[in-house]
Amino acid sequence: MMDDEMKKMWSEMDGTPYDSMAGILRPRIHSDVPSFIDVPVAYEASDLEGLDVGFIGLPFEGWIHPAPMQWPTSGARPADPDVLEGRSGAWDAPDYIRKCAVHYSICTSGGFCPEVAGDFRICDHITMADYRNVEFDPWDVEDFSKKAIEKVADIVKGGAIPLIFGGDHSISYPPVRAISDNSDGEIGIILFDGHYDNMYGGDAPFPEKNAVTRLNSGNQFYKIFDTCKAHPKNMVVIGVKGGAANMMSWHEMAVKLGYTIFTNEDVEDLGIKEVMRQAIAVATKDTDKVYCSLDVDACDPISFPAQKYPDPFGIPARDIRTALRILSRETNLCGFDMVCLGPAYDNRNDGGQTAAKLYIEILKGLAYRKAYGITTHGPE
Ligand SMILES: [Mn+2]
Numbered sequence: 275m276m277d278d279e280m281k282k283m284w285s286e287m288d289g290t291p292y293d294s295m296a297g298i299l300r301p302r303i304h305s306d307v308p309s310f311i312d313v314p315v316a317y318e319a320s321d322l323e324g325l326d327v328g329f330i331g332l333p334f335e336g337w338i339h340p341a342p343m344q345w346p347t348s349g350a351r352p353a354d355p356d357v358l359e360g361r362s363g364a365w366d367a368p369d370y371i372r373k374c375a376v377h378y379s380i381c382t383s384g385g386f387c388p389e390v391a392g393d394f395r396i397c398d399h400i401t402m403a404d405y406r407n408v409e410f411d412p413w414d415v416e417d418f419s420k421k422a423i424e425k426v427a428d429i430v431k432g433g434a435i436p437l438i439f440g441g442d443h444s445i446s447y448p449p450v451r452a453i454s455d456n457s458d459g460e461i462g463i464i465l466f467d468g469h470y471d472n473m474y475g476g477d478a479p480f481p482e483k484n485a486v487t488r489l490n491s492g493n494q495f496y497k498i499f500d501t502c503k504a505h506p507k508n509m510v511v512i513g514v515k516g517g518a519a520n521m522m523s524w525h526e527m528a529v530k531l532g533y534t535i536f537t538n539e540d541v542e543d544l545g546i547k548e549v550m551r552q553a554i555a556v557a558t559k560d561t562d563k564v565y566c567s568l569d570v571d572a573c574d575p576i577s578f579p580a581q582k583y584p585d586p587f588g589i590p591a592r593d594i595r596t597a598l599r600i601l602s603r604e605t606n607l608c609g610f611d612m613v614c615l616g617p618a619y620d621n622r623n624d625g626g627q628t629a630a631k632l633y634i635e636i637l638k639g640l641a642y643r644k645a646y647g648i649t650t651h652g653p654e
Contacts (some may be wrong), residue, residue, distance in 0.1 A: 300381065301404070302338050303331075307369045309404035310439075310633065312379040316403035319428035322391060326400035328429035329437050329633075331368025331407035332445040332611075334418045337491045338362045348534035359546050361582050363616035368439035370405055370617035371633070372388055374626030378634055387638050396634075401603070415444065422448035423455070426609075430456045435640065437633055439614030442582075443491035445472055446567045454502035459562025461608065462508035463498070464601065466572040466594065468515050468538075468585055470524035471495055491614070499531075506531035508561050510553040512597070513538050513572030518583035538572075538588055546593040550600045563608035566601055568594065568632070570615045575631060577628050580619040591628050595635050602639020603648065610636055628638050 301309040309315050312331045316322050378385075382596055385396025408425045410418040426449045429436040436450050454461060465471075475493030489497055498504055511528065514520060515538040528535060534556045536549050544552075557564045570578040577591030601607060620626055642648070 289633070295414060300379070303369075303372070303406040303619075305402055307372055308376070308379075309406075310372045310630075312403050313383070313402040319432065322355045322403055322405065322432035322434055323402055323428055324401070325432060325434040325460075326644070327402040327437055327637065328370050328432065328434040329404040329439070330425060330429060331372075331439040332418075332422050332441040332448065333407050334364040334369050334410065334412070334415070334422070334440075334445055335362060335365045335491075336415050336418075336441040336444050336489070337442060347437060353517050360582075361580070361616045363580075363618045364440060364582070364614050365614040366617045367413070367441065367629075368613075370620075370626050371439050371612075371615070371629045374623050375630035375633075377627070378630060385634070385637065385641070387641075390638065394641070394645065396637050396641040399644040400637065401646060402637070415654065419448050419451075419489055423452045426452035427456050430609075435607060436609045437636060438609065440611050440613035440615075443467075443567075443613045444489050444494050445613060446611055447489055447494040450498045450504060450565055451500050453563075453608050454504065455622060457563075457608070459503065460560060461502065462502040462510075462557030462559070462561040462564045463495075463504055464510045464512065464557050464564060464566045465495075465569070466513050466567070466589065466597070467511060467569040468513055468518065468571040468583070469520045469569070470511060470514060470528050470533075471569075472524035472527045476500060481585055486621045504565075506533055508557050508559060510534045510536070510556050512536045512549060512553060513541065514517045515588065516540075516565065516583065518571070518585040524560065541589050541593060546589075546596050547600065550576070550597050554605055557578045558605060562606065564601065564605040566598070566611075567611045568598075568606065568610070568612045570612065570629070578601060578615065578625040579621040582614050582617045582621075582627045591632075598632055598635045599639050602636045603642050607636070 300312050301315045303309050303315055305489050322328050380397050410421045426436050430453050436449055471492050473493035475496030499506055511533055541549050544545045571581045571583055572589050572592055573591055574588040575581055575584040615629055
């Protein structure tokens with residue numbers, strides 16, 4: 275039984291389990307899907323004003339492989355982890371990651387992070403909302419892109435940093451475009467990816483609106499450099515590797531454009547902290563801010579089994595976490611997306627939970643900057 279002294283300590287403790295929340299019932303974005311870590315739901319642009327962070331789902335996947343021969347039906351493909359080729363379903367990732375974040379609800383913890391400090395809670399320093407998912411015609415990438423740019427622009431115009439749940443990798447274009455159109459200054463880009471995604475994405479010499487030149491998960495960076503205040507000289511790619519679906523022509527173009535490249539083996543050899551030091555120096559040189567995109571195929575399939583092209587010896591999830599911590603603390607991070615996670619191929623929610631935790635790592639870094647008043651834009 276508790277003695278009187280203990281009861282007194284308990285009764286004087288600051289806060290209840292719900293002390294950081296506006297309400298008690300878990301906020302939901304639709305049906306049984308909670309908002310990410312139970313932050314308030316934003317229904318319209320005005321709900322986002324003055325916030326620090328706006329979550330948004332871009333559940334688009336354009337590059338869908340035909341069902342494998344063993345299921346020659348036109349219906350939904352069974353989720354079978356043995357399928358290695360064409361593992362689609364990234365359109366489900368936004369809701370999946372939200373569901374997998376259930377343990378991190380701010381209702382119970384306020385985002386308490388004893389690894390930062392004994393009195394450090396994310397919610398004491400930053401304000402957040404979940405702007406739900408963008409709705410669009412799933413067969414019309416231009417419709418998707420237009421609506422995604424508008425919705426992410428709502429977040430940016432409200433002054434918040436968009437943290438985006440993809441989708442396949444085509445979804446990186448609308449956020450960068452929205453940030454570029456609604457803020458001043460150049461954007462540096464740090465991309466974690468097993469691939470360069472370096473396809474041609476302009477109109478000529480392919481004037482037809484075909485699958486090659488329309489926005490897809492291989493030409494999104496062409497479109498970014500073509501239309502946004504971002505330059506390849508501030509582009510850093512981390513985690514590229516041989517094997518699954520990477521092409522030499524993509525590498526040649528990356529070198530020609532002046533990308534800074536770190537392969538998966540560079541990360542092993544240099545260590546992620548040194549890689550990030552160099553990456554931040556490149557991405558922040560003569561820029562105002564840094565956008566980060568994480569294709570889960572940069573990571574080892576042990577931590578993210580639900581990859582489209584699962585390929586061993588990627589970057590360990592722990593290194594990605596360290597990288598995102600450094601990035602969110604030491605740069606003027608203006609947006610982040612995670613893409614190409616196909617929930618049907620996850621291993622008992624492991625990848626979904628890892629994904630959720632990586633978003634929280636960014637929140638932690640942003641809260642850290644606010645709490646300790648850090649304004650550096652990265653090491654010189
Ligand atoms: Mn990619």
